[in-house]
Amino acid sequence: MERVNIAGGEHPTASAGMTPTRRRFLVGASVVAGMVALPGLSWAQDKPRQGGKLRYGMNDGSQQDTLDPASWATVMTGFAFNGSLCNNLVELLPDGSLAGDLAESWAGEEGATRWTFILRKGVKFHDGRPLTPEDVRQSLLHHMGEGSTSGALAIVKQIKQIDKQGDEKVIFTLAEGNADFPSLMSDYHLSIFPAKEGGGIDWQSGIGTGAFKLESFEPGIAVRLKRNPDYHKPGLPHFDEVEVVNISDATARLNALMTGEVDVIEDLDIRNVALVERNPRLKIVRTPSLRHLTFDMNCSVAPYDNPAVRKALKLAIDRDDIIAKVFLGEAKKGNDNPAASIMPFYAETPPQHAYDPDAAKAILKEAGLDGVTVDLSVAETAFPGAVDAAVLFKEHAAKAGITVNIVQEADDGYWDNVWLKKPFNASDWYGRVTLDWLLATSYTSDAPWNNTGFKKPGFDALVKSARAEMDQAKRAKTYAEAQQMLHDEGGVITVAFVSWRLAMTTDIGHAALGGILPADNHRGAERWWRTDA
Amino acid sequence: MTTKSHPILSMAASRIGLGLLSLVIVSLIIFSAVSFLPGSYASAILGQNATQAAISAMEIKLGLNRPWFVRYLAWLGAAATGDMGLSFSGRPVMALIGPRLKNTLVLASITAAIAVPLSITLGIVCARYRGRFIDKFLSTSTLASISIPEFFVAYVVMMVLAVKLQLFPSMAGIRNGMGLGEQLYRMVLPILTLLLVILAHMVRNTRAAILSVMASPYVEMARLKGEPEKRVVIRQALPNAIGPIASVVALNLAYLISGVVVIEVVFVYPGVGQAMIDAVRNRDVPVIQACALIFAAAYIGFNLIADIISIVSNPRLLHPR
Numbered sequence: 001m002e003r004v005n006i007a008g009g010e011h012p013t014a015s016a017g018m019t020p021t022r023r024r025f026l027v028g029a030s031v032v033a034g035m036v037a038l039p040g041l042s043w044a045q046d047k048p049r050q051g052g053k054l055r056y057g058m059n060d061g062s063q064q065d066t067l068d069p070a071s072w073a074t075v076m077t078g079f080a081f082n083g084s085l086c087n088n089l090v091e092l093l094p095d096g097s098l099a100g101d102l103a104e105s106w107a108g109e110e111g112a113t114r115w116t117f118i119l120r121k122g123v124k125f126h127d128g129r130p131l132t133p134e135d136v137r138q139s140l141l142h143h144m145g146e147g148s149t150s151g152a153l154a155i156v157k158q159i160k161q162i163d164k165q166g167d168e169k170v171i172f173t174l175a176e177g178n179a180d181f182p183s184l185m186s187d188y189h190l191s192i193f194p195a196k197e198g199g200g201i202d203w204q205s206g207i208g209t210g211a212f213k214l215e216s217f218e219p220g221i222a223v224r225l226k227r228n229p230d231y232h233k234p235g236l237p238h239f240d241e242v243e244v245v246n247i248s249d250a251t252a253r254l255n256a257l258m259t260g261e262v263d264v265i266e267d268l269d270i271r272n273v274a275l276v277e278r279n280p281r282l283k284i285v286r287t288p289s290l291r292h293l294t295f296d297m298n299c300s301v302a303p304y305d306n307p308a309v310r311k312a313l314k315l316a317i318d319r320d321d322i323i324a325k326v327f328l329g330e331a332k333k334g335n336d337n338p339a340a341s342i343m344p345f346y347a348e349t350p351p352q353h354a355y356d357p358d359a360a361k362a363i364l365k366e367a368g369l370d371g372v373t374v375d376l377s378v379a380e381t382a383f384p385g386a387v388d389a390a391v392l393f394k395e396h397a398a399k400a401g402i403t404v405n406i407v408q409e410a411d412d413g414y415w416d417n418v419w420l421k422k423p424f425n426a427s428d429w430y431g432r433v434t435l436d437w438l439l440a441t442s443y444t445s446d447a448p449w450n451n452t453g454f455k456k457p458g459f460d461a462l463v464k465s466a467r468a469e470m471d472q473a474k475r476a477k478t479y480a481e482a483q484q485m486l487h488d489e490g491g492v493i494t495v496a497f498v499s500w501r502l503a504m505t506t507d508i509g510h511a512a513l514g515g516i517l518p519a520d521n522h523r524g525a526e527r528w529w530r531t532d533a
Numbered sequence: 534m535t536t537k538s539h540p541i542l543s544m545a546a547s548r549i550g551l552g553l554l555s556l557v558i559v560s561l562i563i564f565s566a567v568s569f570l571p572g573s574y575a576s577a578i579l580g581q582n583a584t585q586a587a588i589s590a591m592e593i594k595l596g597l598n599r600p601w602f603v604r605y606l607a608w609l610g611a612a613a614t615g616d617m618g619l620s621f622s623g624r625p626v627m628a629l630i631g632p633r634l635k636n637t638l639v640l641a642s643i644t645a646a647i648a649v650p651l652s653i654t655l656g657i658v659c660a661r662y663r664g665r666f667i668d669k670f671l672s673t674s675t676l677a678s679i680s681i682p683e684f685f686v687a688y689v690v691m692m693v694l695a696v697k698l699q700l701f702p703s704m705a706g707i708r709n710g711m712g713l714g715e716q717l718y719r720m721v722l723p724i725l726t727l728l729l730v731i732l733a734h735m736v737r738n739t740r741a742a743i744l745s746v747m748a749s750p751y752v753e754m755a756r757l758k759g760e761p762e763k764r765v766v767i768r769q770a771l772p773n774a775i776g777p778i779a780s781v782v783a784l785n786l787a788y789l790i791s792g793v794v795v796i797e798v799v800f801v802y803p804g805v806g807q808a809m810i811d812a813v814r815n816r817d818v819p820v821i822q823a824c825a826l827i828f829a830a831a832y833i834g835f836n837l838i839a840d841i842i843s844i845v846s847n848p849r850l851l852h853p854r
Contacts, residue, residue: 063629063811063820064622071622149575149591154584219622219629220811221803222708245706248807249798251688255703256801259695262704413571448584 048509052530053241056519057253057262061246063220067203069191070143070150075266075518078188080223080244083522086191086208087232089117089136089170090182092433092521094514096342098183102131102192102209103170112177112468117185119168123232125194126207126214133164138195140172142203152189154441177468179475180434183344187433188522211237211526220246225525238529257282257503264504266519270330276503283506286499287515288332290340290431293383293498295376295393297491298423298453303374307489308367313374314493315363316400318355322392323496326385330501334494336487338429338438341497342515345435347480349487360400371401377418381411382426389495390426420451427451433516435479439463443486452491459485507532540851541844545837552833559829560612560822561605567818568601574621574816595621608822618819620812626823630808634827637797637804640720641789644727649782652732656739656778661766663744672740675733687726687799694722705800723800727793731785738781742774749773776843783839791828 061076069086072078082088091101100106103117123131140162143150150156158181161173174181184190193201193208206214209232212225225242245262247253250269256262258279268276268284276282297304297313304310319333337349364372378390387408394404409418409425418425432438441447444463445455459482466478486492500518510528514521520528575591592598611618617626659668678686695703705719746752747770755769756762794806805824812820844850 062815063808064620064815064817066622066624068623147590147594149587149594153587218632218708218803219624220807222706245704245801247704247801249801252691252703252799252801255691255696259699259703261702416572416576 048235048238048529049531049533050238050529051240052238052533053243054239054264054508054525054528054530055243055245055262056524057245057247057256057265059246059248059250059253059266061220061244061248065219067206067217069139069189069193069203070148070152072189073151075522076223076244076246078517078522079519079524080217080225080242081206081208082188082191083210083519084212084225084242084525085206085210085214086193087123087210088187088190088192089185091523092186092514092516094512094520094527096344096514096516098186102136103185106182108179108181108470110177112179112181112470113174115172115174115181116165117170117172117182119170120232121168123209124230125209126228127194127205129194131192131209132167132195133170135195135201136170136192137162137164138199138201139192140190141199142193142201143189150189152187154437155184155187155190178436179466179468179470180436183434184437188517212242222246231526233526237526238533239525242525254503257505260505263508264502264524266502268501268503270328270501272503273328273330273501281505282503285502285504285510285513286330287502287513287520288340288342289498289500289515289518290343290429290433291498292334292338292340292429292431293331293386293389293495294334294338294427294429295390295493295495296425296427296451297493298451299489299491300453300455301423303369303372304423304453304491306367306369308363308369309372309374310489310491312360312363312372312400312402313397314353315356315360316397316402317393317493317495318396319353319495320355321396322389325392326388327496327498331496331498334496336490336492336494337483338431338442338486338492338494339435339483340431343431343433343435343438345476345479347476347483349484353487355396357396357400360397360402364401371403373403373405374424375405375407375422377407377409377422377425379409379411379414379418379426381414382409382419383428386426386428420449423453425451431516435483436463436467439482440467443490443492454486454490454492456485456489541841544844545841548833548837548840552830552837555833556826556829557609559825560609563825564605564608564818564822565601567813567816567821568604570816572816573597574818577815604818608819612822612826617823620820621815621817626819629820630805630823630827633803633805633808636802637790637793637806640723640727640793640802640804641786643717643720644724644731644789645786647724648728648731648735648785651728652735653739653778653782655732655736657743657766657771659736659740660743660747660770661763663740668740671736675736678729679733679737683726683730684795684799686729687723687796690722690726690729691799694725703800705802720802723793723796723802726796726800727789730796731788735778735781735785739774739778742777743770746770746773772846775846779839779842779846780836783835787828787832787835790831 058076060074062074065074065077067081072081087101089101089103091099093099100120102120102123104120106115106117108115119131119133125131140156140159143152143156144159158174158178159172160175163171165171172181191208193203196202206217211228211231213228215224215226217223223244227237227240231237247256253265254272257265273284276284297310299305314336323329323331323333335349335352339346376390378386380387390406394406397404419427432441440463442449442451443454444460462478462482466475469475469478500515507530508528509531573592574595575588575597596604608618620626620629655671659671662668691703694700701721702719705723743766752765752769755765793804794810796802797804797807805827809821809824812824
């Protein structure tokens with residue numbers, strides 16, 4: 001029996017901020033964020049304090065939001081419900097690694113088709129009921145079955161069977177091996193709720209195992225939470241109360257922060273960065289994310305079916321120029337690999353594609369082409385700044401003898417009528433927790449969102465063989481090969497990776513934030529604290 | 534001589550009948566328009582998890598696989614019995630809109646209670662002192678405030694009173710369990726903004742209505758008989774100007790209910806306008822329909838009341854020959 005990835009012992013986040021390594025990291029992070037402690041003011045972030053209230057201004061709450069985990073789609077539900085009311089079997093730590101949460105440890109066997117999770121002892125739901133394997137089983141079954149509309153359907157579809165053993169073991173049997181299965185259990189839909197008599201889960205009452213209990217929930221308006229004194233992570237949470245308010249307008253959100261109505265706001269507009277940086281009471285926290293903005297070429301449609309055209313277009317775009325002018329420096333250059341550097345198994349894909357109109361021209365000439373004309377479909381909704389980026393791209397490409405016609409598409413319906421349909425379009429990708437999930441949903445031949453029409457049996461085989469591979473080194477090698485293939489031959493022009501950009505008062509203390517999910521992997525409410533409490 | 538039915542009752546009856554017909558037409562137009570929009574609730578909600586299989590599963594669950602007119606007839610049948618149905622998120626539409634509608638009505642009533650008497654008074658003052666400084670000042674400033682987009686007024690008000698002077702909170706978000714005093718305090722800025730937006734329209738129309746009556750011969754006659762100008766304006770001209778004034782007030786009151794979504798967004802006020810925008814974005818048809826009906830009913834209702842006021846204030850209409 002092969003066993004991998006056994007997490008256990010003391011919960012790692014409970015000591016966040018105490019270990020020397022993390023403190024060192026913190027200092028680095030605060031300098032990056034442009035925050036220098038004022039002399040005489042000890043900006044003590046290292047020692048969390050108890051008490052106080054966190055007020056968080058969100059941008060995407062919707063009146064369609066419900067407590068049903070299968071329906072969660074907004075950051076507001078992810079942060080308030082998944083990250084505060086509930087826990088998953090596992091937790092994504094700020095550094096992107098995986099730790100046990102409701103599960104104390106896990107092990108995979110039989111070619112990663114059978115996964116046994118051992119539940120943490122003494123975990124209680126908010127109403128005092130102890131956590132049992134049945135709760136876990138029903139919470140997963142909630143997303144499965146005929147006619148499921150859950151956002152986690154793609155994950156749970158691979159589960160063939162869920163068994164309980166005793167009062168602490170849950171055993172998942174998968175249809176085919178997947179070494180990433182424990183990571184996938186961190187998906188925010190897969191929050192654990194109490195099972196009901198006779199099957200199903202009770203999500204309606206908002207009772208979970210999380211750091212906070214539900215006080216009130218007004219869909220699309222606000223969620224109010226109170227500290228759970230019996231939380232299973234020692235010393236957490238720090239806040240007594242949390243209030244998550246929906247403020248959809250960017251200016252109103254900034255004003256709410258400036259006037260002290262809220263402590264943290266989501267998604268600070270890049271045009272307001274300087275304004276916030278000038279204010280000594282406020283700070284900006286940038287966290288590298290999985291989110292990337294791309295121009296996608298369909299590799300099975302002319303002229304993009306010609307590898308030379310794809311290569312030339314990748315060299316005919318000046319990413320630095322776009323990042324400086326459109327994103328005002330608030331983005332990281334992409335290198336035609338959709339994997340983010342914070343993901344496990346991310347690999348560098350040399351060389352960094354740089355703007356080289358002469359080389360692009362030469363490549364086209366070698367392929368017997370004297371210039372090429374392409375239609376690029378964009379809309380502001382494709383990604384923020386997509387139209388401006390396309391206009392710059394047009395100028396850059398002209399120098400390489402490539403004519404880029406910008407087709408301005410309607411914002412409304414872009415994802416239904418343009419994305420996946422037009423052969424060269426702009427796209428905004430929120431990324432996936434694991435490389436396998438990213439590649440299998442968007443880049444393999446049968447991927448449902450194969451926007452680049454990339455169909456290469458060799459690539460598919462690499463992704464498939466890596467999926468069930470339990471040897472980490474072998475897996476890393478296979479994934480590196482797959483990423484290099486996308487970089488060299490794929491249809492994706494990764495323009496930039498963007499960071500989560502939070503603005504907050506200096507009264508909120510925190511360690512380094514996780515960036516795989518927004519708001520410190522949704523768990524900011526239990527990880528942060530007030531420095532003035 | 535046959536007994537004629539009362540003119541107000543018969544007018545009200547026919548207007549209510551026509552109003553109901555308008556509501557049905559409005560609901561039909563909106564329902565079909567939303568159905569022709571690209572995208573669906575399923576793709577909006579599933580976002581980056583929207584595989585074809587997930588979309589069709591959700592559409593079957595919500596009955597969206599039926600043709601739109603079949604869904605419309607089903608909706609109409611339920612709505613006729615007062616059942617607004619369930620939002621696609623599974624909550625009853627009325628439970629979803631109810632609290633927001635209450636907030637909208639509170640904001641609208643307070644604003645109206647201040648705006649209507651104030652604007653009519655200012656309109657009378659302008660008419661009375663026509664061409665004098667006060668008239669020119671009010672005419673110019675109202676013209677300016679009517680010309681500036683409402684969101685700009687809102688941001689200026691917010692910048693000055695909330696961000697710079699810090700007199701009032703920038704967020705008007707009222708919530709359950711908040712005292713009446715604090716609720717009102719939080720609503721000051723949106724009310725002020727709305728006042729600036731709607732006052733202008735009403736002041737200018739009141740002034741114009743009175744001045745047009747002032748040009749009639751009977752006003753000249755009253756003056757010749759030596760009536761003081763103030764009395765001429767209030768006793769002779771105003772009663773005959775009530776009809777047009779009532780119409781413009783009705784339009785502005787309906788606007789307060791249906792058109793303040795920008796103000797709601799800027800001040801984070803949880804009203805029904807935001808509910809509709811949210812619903813349109815997600816193609817949540819039952820909620821869109823309910824909001825549209827509320828807005829249409831507000832216009833029809835206020836206009837009906839304005840017409841009744843015109844008739845009551847005008848003996849010629851009250852006793853038609």
